[in-house]
Amino acid sequence: MTALFQSRELADAATEKIRVFAQPQRLMILSYLLGGERGVAEIEKATGIGQPTLSQQLAELRRADLVVTRREAKLVYYRLASDNVVLCVRTLEAMFGRDEIAGVAERQDQPSPPAVKAQAPTVDLSTGAAAFARII
Numbered sequence: 048m049t050a051l052f053q054s055r056e057l058a059d060a061a062t063e064k065i066r067v068f069a070q071p072q073r074l075m076i077l078s079y080l081l082g083g084e085r086g087v088a089e090i091e092k093a094t095g096i097g098q099p100t101l102s103q104q105l106a107e108l109r110r111a112d113l114v115v116t117r118r119e120a121k122l123v124y125y126r127l128a129s130d131n132v133v134l135c136v137r138t139l140e141a142m143f144g145r146d147e148i149a150g151v152a153e154r155q156d157q158p159s160p161p162a163v164k165a166q167a168p169t170v171d172l173s174t175g176a177a178a179f180a181r182i183i
């Protein structure tokens with residue numbers, strides 16, 4: 048693995064990916080999707096992000112390859128695109144108060160759809176932001 052300080056191209060790519068994470072509404076969506084695949088209406092209800100803003104933010108997350116979609120008739124379902132995305136979101140939550148909001152996705156009254164759920168790999172958070180930068 049090449050360290051970011053060794054490659055301007057890698058540093059630029061990491062910066063662009065971090066830019067996508069660094070928007071509150073997108074981060075809220077990603078955090079909610081830690082609970083598994085969700086439909087647009089579920090995301091809207093849970094996050095309070097209304098249309099058309101929600102559609103714009105979901106499109107940006109798709110363009111950045113942070114979420115993937117599944118269509119079922121007219122309904123579109125979203126889930127986190129990879130274990131790396133799960134790791135990034137979980138790391139951000141751990142760094143910025145995850146203890147205070149632990150279990151938000153699990154406490155939702157809505158049952159999780161029987162879709163593929165991303166599982167977070169075990170993370171050593173003692174390295175902080177350096178670990179976050181390495182996975183992007």
